[in-house]
Amino acid sequence: MTNPAIAARQSTRAVFASWIGTVMEYYDYACYGLAASLVFAKIFFPATDPLVGTLLSLSSFAVGYVARPVGALIFGHFGDRIGRKTVLIITLTLMGVSTFAIGLLPTYSQIGVLAPTLLILARILQGVSAGGEYSGAILMTVEHSERGKRGFRGSLINTGTTAGLVLANLVFLLVLVLPDEQLMSWGWRLPFLLSGVLVVVGLVTRLTVEETPEFTAAKSDGRVRKMPLIALLQQSGTQVVLVAFGTVAAGTIFTLSTVFSLTYAKMALGLSSGTMLAVLLPATVVILVFVPVFGWVSDRVGVRPVFLTGAALLIVLPFVWFALLDTRQYGWMLLGFALLYLGYSANYAVVPAYFSQVFPPAYRFSGMSIGFTLGVIGGNAFAPAVATALLDATGGWTAIAVYAATTAVISFLAGLFLREQPAASAADEESPAIVDHADDQVGARD
Secondary structure (H helix, E strand, O other): OOOHHHHHHHHHHHHHHHHHHHHHHHHHHHHHHHHHHHOHHHHOOOOOOHHHHHHHHHHHHHHHHHOHHHHHHHHHHHHHHOOHHHHHHHHHHHHHHHHHHHOOOOOHHHHOOHHHHHHHHHHHHHHHHHHHHHHHHHHHHHOOOOHHHHHHHHHHHHHHHHHHHHHHHHHHHHHHOOOHHHHHHOHHHHHHHOHHHHHHHHHHHHOOOOOOHHHHHHHHOOOOEOOHHHHHHHHHHHHHHHHHHHHHHHHHHHHHHHHHHHHHHHHHHOOOHHHHHHHHHHHHHHHHHHHHHHHHHHHHHOHHHHHHHHHHHHHHHHHHHHHHHOOOOHHHHHHHHHHHHHHHHHHHHOHHHHHHOOOOHHHHHHHHHHHHHHHHHHHHHOHHHHHHHHHHHHOOOHHHHHHHHHHHHHHHHHHHHOOOOOOOOHHHHOOHHHEOHHHHHHHHHO
16 A cells, blocks of 8 residues: 555655646747747748748747647557656657757758758657647646545646746747847847756656556556557547547637737737737736636536636637727736636636546546647647738737637537546456556566
């Protein structure tokens, strides 16, 4: 029997190790999104029409999301075969190296078309690593936690997304005060190079965490699959689709508010990026505070009601957000972000506990990675480019708000049909033909 004190320490370490990795993942992604909105169009995608350059730059942002399924398949497979811990060390390293490399790239004026090619390659590697990072971090936390505490502890991982965003924005605020010539020559590189610090902290922390009890038990009981993807598709294919749909709204809202809002400030409001960041950053306090609050509430009322409440709010709040942004008054703009993030917090807080528990442990990594990744593509990947195109085509925000609200309807409907697995899932005992009997023998010897 596991010593309760040791289990508690491991649970705390798992939360922090997962949190710091999530901070890094979203720091890296936020850095790329900010750079794609503010500088990459000029230094990597020069074009006669500034709108074309911006769209190309934002499309390169989407490439990372398109690459995520590759990472989801690879790391989901090995996460269910060899364990969560090893995969999380690999994904963190790959993410850090690819982000650091972006800060060293020569520009279009220096090496021509090879510059955007290398940028996109680094972005693809970011996407591949992200395909396994977030889902693995969720499982490391959830599977180290008691069932009655998974909502709160899982929600703490989602504060890492905001912490990474805030950190990236703070660093960019510092470099944006540089003269334009210095910003375009070397200043933009600093946020990417600083990611190396997060890599070191994350790796040191993750090396101290043991494998999760649920994966260890699945391995000992002979429930580890040779081909977890096959088991997933045979037994939980519908859940994968529902998780993907359920993820769409939060991803769309997060990316529109953190990436597209900077483009909207320039194109529609006539405000500087610095002004919009000065509104955005204080508003993220809402996420940092209310994501854990809603996680705590979900441990008492259930994750599904909290998720559905958040999705319902996100059907309405995009219209409120844009209307308040159009006032160009700091206080009203801040209120718009705060209200939007309240709905986002309720919806996204319970994603770790809710979505991970719709799959049994034997192929949970694959199910969570693939489902979440498909949802991220549908939500995050193209949202900035779609919103920019809609703004250019219509000249206003109504179509963009309708677009965001539609994704919230989709997530709400998905949440109506998703159900958590019971603590002891019979699904783990099905399909004996695809159980890894070699692992069964190992478990028997243990």
